[in-house]
Amino acid sequence: MEAIEATELTKCFGEILAVDHVNFQVKKGEIFGLLGPNGAGKTTTIRMLTGIMEPDAGSVLIEGINLAKHPLEAKMRMGCIPEVGNVYQDLSARENLDLVGRFYGLSKHERESRSEELLAALGLSDRGDDYVRKFSKGMRQRVSIACAIIHRPAVLFLDEPTEGLDVQSRRIIIDLVKKMNAQGSTIVWTTHNIEEANRLCQRVCIINKGRIVAVEAPEKLRRTYESIQTVEVAFDGNVDASWFAFGHISSIEPSGDKWRFRTDDPDEAVKGIVKIAGDKGLKIISIATVGPSLEDIFVKLTEGGV
């Protein structure tokens, strides 16, 4: 039995098809990444997987339990940090944990001991009785993750949990999630940070325009990532893009005060650009090869090339 089975998940908002017949399975104990740019349909997918939003079509099984038919039982097995998933700012960190523990039916003793354990693990032991409204964003997010795991869920959904956080909070959260995974929890991690997904996830599912465009192990995605390179050059004068239309350059576009040359062979591309710049009397102010943005990979995966 898979931890999560999403079958033909579909959601429309008016005439916009936000999620288009999405199918995937997540194995028990896996860290599964949902990758995509803003507006790709990640959050809508997560909302349907966690029972926050009802799909227009399709089904979700959480450890074999049909979410539509048995929502309460299915939700008992999951923990979730939604995209907009703040904790109650009018309660203290400890009160928030107590409240969530009650939702999951934990006894008073379990709520207290688990709260202490989590507050310590998240570096909040000395702030447990402070109102959350006094906390920084990183501290609030730590409370949020503590709420999501207080009942030791079998499946944990995290919708961009490290977005906008300081390094310390990000590291604490990632370490805790890894620990949860080591103890057997299945993790679904939504992000648009490809490096974060690469470091954490055993498989990633790439969503674009509401459709799955790839479900791969990160290393495989990494190979795709490395096969598309960009040379970024700043010149001291005006440039005509047509000057650089030679074999190893697949596209050219301005980017601020620089020009971005996409290529599958950075060595040949750099040599060619330097030569043409010399021929045209242009001075090169800076030159660098950079990996593609997530958007570049999406272009590659969805349109078959850049």
Add this chain to the structure above:
Amino acid sequence: MNFPLFLRGVLVVARKDMRIYYRKAPVYIFGLLLPAFLFVAFFVGRQLDFSTYFPGFLAMTLFFTSSSVGPLIVPWEKQTGTFERLLSMPVNLTTIVLGDILAGALFGLIISTLIGVLGVLALGLSVTNVLLLGLLFVLGNICFAALGELISSTGGRTPSNVMMLSTLIRFPLLFISGVFVSLSAMTGASAVISYFSPLTYLVDGLNASMGQTSVFVWAVDVLILLLFTVLFVFATIRVLRRNLMKGL
């Protein structure tokens, strides 16, 4: 349906509401100060028989207090970003709605009971049917807490806007429901209009329970209040389902 899980969800949602929203200023402004001002404006300086109008005043207090918590909860949670997390908990829409209604009704019940007991003791008013009074207090508070929740389900995420809408809806009901003008004195169109207000049946029932003139048999008041309660609960669930993601 797993009933123990469902019931636990209702109680925890209500507990959460009581911990957080009973402390909010708008609840006291719209739930306590407003009816107090109305009372002062209507009664002070006029030679009125207070015992005649006390059931109406009590109904007004109950109506305002029980319907003051509900309009705040959903918009407040949407605005502060806690609503989406709540939806991810082991609850469903019905659980949330019933929990919110329970919290609103308990708030109304505490305040209206306090006012009722103080009024009866201080003014020496008589209660001729205590059981009916108790039943009306419970039913009335649930009914108007459900009305408050219905108002909050309209989809707004700005609490002040929803509270204004709630006042806009609640105010006219006061003037057509026999609070300031005795129901038995209403004739023609005003009497017909009053039949459409749930508050009418609470005022009439309280009149009956406190030995004042009532227009309907008390069982009719109770039955119609019950029907309004069921209507408000189902309408809230339906409207909230439609507006669930609005403002998230």
